[in-house]
Amino acid sequence: MTPEVADSFVDTAAAYVHIPFCSAVCPYCDFAVVAGRDDLVDRYIDALVRDIVMSEPWLPLEAIYFGGGTPSHVDAAMLARILETLDERHGIADNAEISLEANPEDFSAERAGVFNRIGFNRVSFGAQSFDSDVLVSLGRRHQGDQIDAALHAAREAGFENVSLDLIYGEPGETSQSWVETIGRAIDLDPDHVSCYALTVEPGTPLGRAVSDGAAAPDPDTQADRYEVAERLFELSRYEVSNWAREGFECRYNLTVWAQGEYEAYGNGAHGFRDGCRFRNIRHLDTYLDAVERGQQPHAGADAIDGWEREVDRLFVGLRRSVGVALGAGTRALLDSDDGRRLLEAGVIELDDSRLRIVRPMLTDAVHRSVLGLQPSIVSDKSDA
Amino acid sequence: MTDQTRIRNFSIIAHIDHGKSTLADRLLERTGAVTGREMREQLLDTMDLERERGITIKAQTVRLDYQANDGEKYVLNLIDTPGHVDFSYEVSRSLAACEGALLLADAAQGVQAQTLANSYLAIEAGLEVIPAINKIDLPAADPDRAAAELVSILGGDPEHVVRMSAKIGTGVDQLLETLVSDVPSPKGDPTAPLRALVFDSYFDAYRGVVCYVRVVDGYLDSGESLRFMATKETHDADEIGYLTPKALPVPRLGPGEVGYLITGVKEIDRIKVGDTVTVARIPADEPLPGYGEPKPMVFSGLFPTDGDDYEKLREALEKLRLSDASLLWEPETSKALGFGFRVGFLGLLHMEIVRERLEREYDLDLVATAPSVAYRVIMPDNEQVEIKSPQDLPEPNDRNGIAEPYVKAMILTPTEYVGPIMELATSRRGIVGNMNYLSPERVELDFEIPLAEIVFDFFDILKSKTKGYASLDYEPADYREGDLVKVDILLNGQTVDAFSAIVHRDNAEDYGKKMTGRLRGLIPRQLFDVPIQAAIGGRIISRETVKAKRKDVTAKCYGGDISRKKKLLSRQKEGKKRMKMVGSVEVPQEAFVAALKVDDES
Secondary structure, eight states: OOHHHHGGOOOOOEEEEEEEEEOOOTOOOOOEEEEGGGGHHHHHHHHHHHHHHHSSOOOEEEEEHHHHHHHHGOOOHHHHHHHHHHHHHHHHEEEEEEEEEGGGOOOOOHHHHHHHHOOOOOEEEEEESSHHHHHOOOOOOOOOHHHHHHHHHHHHHSEEEEEEEEEEEEETOOOHHHHHHHHHHHHHHOOOOEEOOOOTTSHHHHHHHHHHTTOOOOOHHHHHHHHHHHHOOOEEEEEETTETTTTTHHHHHHHHTTTTTEEETTTTEEETTTEEEEEOOOOOHHHHHHHTTTTOEEEEEEETHHHHHOOOOHHHHTTTTTOOEEEHHHHHHHHHHHHHHHHHTTSSOOOOOOOEEGGGGGHHHHHHHHTTTTOOOOOOOHOO | OOOOOGEEEEEEEEEETTSSSHHHHHHHHHSSSSSSSOOOOOTTTTTTHHHHHTTTOOEEEEEEEETTTSSOOEEEEEEOOOOOOGGGHHHHHHHHOOOOEEEEEEEETTTHHHHHHHHHHHHHTTTTEEEEEEOSTTTTTHHHHHHEEEEEEEHHHHSSSEEEEETTTTTTHHHHHHHHHHOOOOOOOTOOOOOEEEEEEEEEEEEEEEEEEEEESSSTTTTEEEEEETTEEEEOOOOEESSSSSEEEESOOOOOOOOOOOOOOOOOSSSSOOOEESSSOOOSSOOOOOOOOOOOOOEEEEEESGGGGGOOOOOOHHHHHHOOTTTTEEEETTTTEEEEEEEEEEEEHHHHHHHHHHHHHOOOEEEHHHHHHOEEOOOOOSEEEEEHHHHHHHOOOSSSEEEEEEEEEEEEGGGGGGGHHHHHHHTOOEEEEEEEEESSEEEEEEEEHHHHHTTTTEEEEEEHTTTTTOOOEEEEEEEEEOOOOEEEEETTTEEEEGGGGGHHHHHHHHHHHHHHHHHHHHHHHOOEEEEEEEETTEEEEEEEEEEOOOOOOOOOOOOGGGHHHHHHHHHHHHEEEEEETTTTTEETHHHHHTSSOOOOOO
């Protein structure tokens, strides 16, 4: 993917729809999710519809992402209602990417067909691993061969854009097991793969276990795993944790990273519209109450303008392999002590037109240096 | 004004926690100096830090009216003394204003080294020492054993030792009677020209410098023009009075009396504690014997974490000096830490207290370097030059030798710990001297030891080796030449001046290994490998490496949750502000002191 194409997503109108329901909550998960509350699904879908109708009409959507939770956990008909509402409110562009996050165990041949018919054209499976011990440790409820079956069902149903999510660095995972997981994934020939390092989030069951003395993921081991993934996948990496066949990069994600705008619906969803980053109420019942009272369910918003918009551009854009175009922000970074050190240590790289992170496993170090950057006064003067 | 025969001036000598402040409170209450409503726990410890730590830093003074059993009214002036080793110079001041000293020992713990040292000071100063045992109400109390110890130090009859509990009030009356009967009354000459000893001073924001004085001969009158014999300055007595403990102005203080004196002087430096005040019109011929100024023994660099706070630190030190004349400093520049001050302290506790006060009362965030001592460098021309910081040590070719300060140390310990203490002392180059048994169970160990060997962690190790039972006191002895070298620590090839230390050659390698090992644990992983080396001159004596960080990323920005990610990273960035950049290496502030902290060796 060329830098120009990647940056062009700044003009894309996208939308994120959050489905919080799961059959069980995975111990490492700290997203806005619930298990055992399926009695609320109907009310929630009604609320989502109202949430969408309350938003200002916008451009036809070119990328729609159903995330969760487990969107595949609810009836396809309900998701179809959401898509219809989005189409009525904003319109959906002809060639729009419409993504569904799905758990392998939910993806029978029959349901795959329904999801495809109602409009989804991309599916992203929460595969996580092909090693049964690792799957158990991660609290997943499927086996490796169910991933194979789900992927075949998706292909059979006509999905031409299929992605697998993998998690590495679970303390019980061995180097061998990770290599095998990647091998099994490659055999399935997905169009897109996301590999995430298992992260211990405070407040989760995993977080509590680790603070009580359970083994935590080892950062060096995770770095090793990442290097293995980098070496084995033939897909090309276009973001810190994402690999894709050319042309199959996730357009919703590309929009986020190009500083494009996206609507957000559902509890705990985050959006960016009209220059403002906003977040919805995270607690499910509170979200429902707000929407049912006819209130926009926003919990907070930050206007991103002026210098902050430039810092924000770097913040999101540097996650991509194409990096960011040079500008006031990159100049300020390179003028800072932090920036000079990052360059010297070979974490970032500079050419005539772009600044890139070349050691993606150190992305947060770059991000910390970007946050709080001030406009570079000396350079601005020399420009004038 | 009170007739000398009715005055008793005394101090209380006691170890920390042996109940001195509680006793002082009880005396105030019993003599009616303070009403119940005014009574706060430990009234005499006024500084917040004193109250919190339960120690006395500045001496306090109070005048008590007491109706004795003989039917006469007496004035008892209690001149409180600090109980910690660092503040023994303040003890000498207090003792110089008294005729008697109450030696207070805990009935369970017995006499401690500090108390013993201060008792020797009192005896040398010719004071009548009155033994008393406190906390007899405690379950672990063994008053007979404590009395036997006191008698072995002071002589006399164990039956004569006052046994009391300041907490519940038992024995306080007996103590008051003993003070009246045993402390000699002052024997000043009322007809001689005025001679009054300034035994303490403090700075009051409204009144300026307030002196505590003890009149020896003659009369101190309000409004009189006074001559300070040491500073040769003349000031008017704007106000004089008693400390009841509230200031109570009076027109005159007579011989033997204790009180305060305000002259309108605003700069504490212009009043010398130990000075003799006389009347300008008819001055005394000879001043009273003064006492030496306190000399700092321990030095540490204090640097503001934020370089912009340098001026604020200077101002804070200046303000602090108004109430602590012993505080001395000079500017110091460190390549690692920027601009700061080399500050001299009386000891480790003093250092800790000053640092805490600077951070707490002046809202400063400080990095303190490891404490060191003042060395005397013997130059090629055999001249001696004093250096207070290892950075200032000339290169080996530019010096003939280094002499270091030794102290005479005294440890009081239960006999069972003698072995471990000897071992500790000799491992720190101590030369063991006398052993005096206070009782079959307790012994006083004397030895000479380089001050540098005890300034950092000796006391902690001593406490841990003896389950807290041993106590330590020391006084400066002399300077002795030693085979000393400077060990430098290099981070990423660059010397970190703040980590340089002067150590004995035999210990240099151990020291280097210990430092590089500790720093490896204290310095977080960076973007590149960081070699940590210890070197003597150009010779590397040990090396460790902090491997480069390989993973520093949160994989997922879920659902475009940019704001939360920014907040998380901003918080992490805040945390990094507490790091000092040394060249291109980020070093946490704690590392500067933690690197030298006591560890497994104890």
